[in-house]
Amino acid sequence: MKRLLLALVLAASPAFAVQPDEMLADPALEARxxxxxxxxxCLVCRNESIDESNASLARDLRILLxxxxxxxxxxxxxxxxxxxxYGEYVLLNPVAGGANWLLWAAGPMMLLVAGGTAWAYLRGRARPVAPDRPLSPAEEERLRRILED
Structure with missing residues (x-):
C-alpha cells in the first residue's frame, strides 16, 4: 500500500512535466x-509554470525555449x-515598470486607504456627540425624573 501511495505521489509530481524527449543533451543548457x-x-493552467504544467501549450513553450x-x-x-x-502575462513575476506600476502599487494603496478609513471611522466614534442646543429647564427636570426611576 505504501508503494502504491508513493507511486501516485511521484506520478503527480511536477518534476515529471518535462518529458525526456524535450530535454537537452547538454546538462548546463538543460539546467538553464x-x-x-x-x-x-502556463497560459492554460494560469498559476503554474511551464516547468510544472502538463498542458500541451506548456510543452510547446518548453520546446520553444x-x-x-x-x-x-x-x-x-x-x-x-x-x-x-505571448505578452507579459507569460511572466510569473512581471516587471515593475510602465503600466505595471499601477498593479504593483494597487495592493499597498488599498491597504493604506482601508487603514485610513478604519482610523477615521474609529476616531469619529470615539468623540462624544454634543447636543445642538442646551436642554431647557423643563427638559432637565424630565431627564432628572427619568434617571431617578
Whole structure:
C-alpha cells in the first residue's frame, strides 16, 4: 500500500512535466532551460509554470525555449522572444515598470486607504456627540425624573 501511495505521489509530481524527449543533451543548457521555465506562466493552467504544467501549450513553450537556447540566445533574449510572442502575462513575476506600476502599487494603496478609513471611522466614534442646543429647564427636570426611576 505504501508503494502504491508513493507511486501516485511521484506520478503527480511536477518534476515529471518535462518529458525526456524535450530535454537537452547538454546538462548546463538543460539546467538553464529549467531555471528559465520556472519563471514562465502556463497560459492554460494560469498559476503554474511551464516547468510544472502538463498542458500541451506548456510543452510547446518548453520546446520553444530550448530551441532558442540551443540557437545561442542568452537567458534574457530567450525570455524576451517568448514575451514578444505571448505578452507579459507569460511572466510569473512581471516587471515593475510602465503600466505595471499601477498593479504593483494597487495592493499597498488599498491597504493604506482601508487603514485610513478604519482610523477615521474609529476616531469619529470615539468623540462624544454634543447636543445642538442646551436642554431647557423643563427638559432637565424630565431627564432628572427619568434617571431617578
Amino acid at each position: 532551460a529549467r531555471e528559465i521555465s520556472k519563471g514562465l506562466r 530550448r530551441e532558442r537556447l540551443s540557437a545561442g540566445d542568452s537567458d534574457a533574449e530567450a525570455v524576451q522572444f517568448i514575451v514578444a510572442r
